[in-house]
Amino acid sequence: MDKVLRARRRGANDVQTTFSRRWRAAKAAAVAVCLWGVNLSPALRAAKPGAAMQPAAQVLRGKLVQIRGAEPVLLTAGKHVMLAGMNHFIFQTLQDKRLANDLVELHGHELPNGFFQVDRLYTLHHGRRYWVRYYCETCNIAALGPGRCVCCQHPTELQEIPVGVPGGPDPQGVIITH
Numbered sequence: 001m002d003k004v005l006r007a008r009r010r011g012a013n014d015v016q017t018t019f020s021r022r023w024r025a026a027k028a029a030a031v032a033v034c035l036w037g038v039n040l041s042p043a044l045r046a047a048k049p050g051a052a053m054q055p056a057a058q059v060l061r062g063k064l065v066q067i068r069g070a071e072p073v074l075l076t077a078g079k080h081v082m083l084a085g086m087n088h089f090i091f092q093t094l095q096d097k098r099l100a101n102d103l104v105e106l107h108g109h110e111l112p113n114g115f116f117q118v119d120r121l122y123t124l125h126h127g128r129r130y131w132v133r134y135y136c137e138t139c140n141i142a143a144l145g146p147g148r149c150v151c152c153q154h155p156t157e158l159q160e161i162p163v164g165v166p167g168g169p170d171p172q173g174v175i176i177t178h
């Protein structure tokens with residue numbers, strides 16, 4: 001009987017030991033994460049001047065050309081500029097067939113591989129800039145990229161909203177060209 005009790009106790013101790021060993025390991029890991037964080041901060045600070053070395057933002061105006069199976073291209077001043085997007089919303093917008101051959105203004109910078117990375121995209125109509133959004137009237141939800149509404153799954157509508165309207169976008173100024 002004693003033996004059994006002792007064995008049980010030992011078992012309990014083992015669990016305790018394992019637990020405290022795990023706890024110590026977790027604490028060490030937490031300290032390591034903290035130290036890593038502390039060490040990281042100067043690295044981040046040091047990275048900032050490097051970020052300033054990024055190529056300066058550029059503005060390109062031209063015709064958005066989409067060739068099947070290839071990256072979208074901007075035709076500007078007789079040059080073909082291959083386009084990349086800052087995120088997939090922008091890239092999908094550049095690929096949106098409804099915007100093919102439209103005049104656009106692209107803000108971004110050149111990548112080392114020669115592509116122009118688009119950070120912001122405007123369409124141009126009569127010299128006026130419009131930002132593009134994808135809107136679901138049923139749900140009153142606007143999305144950044146083309147596709148179905150996240151809520152009701154119906155196709156969204158491509159809307160172009162004039163930029164620089166005092167007091168924000170003017171609903172009367174929204175144009176639906178596609």
Ligand SMILES: [Zn+2]
Nearest residue numbers: 136139149152
């Ligand atoms: Zn919807």
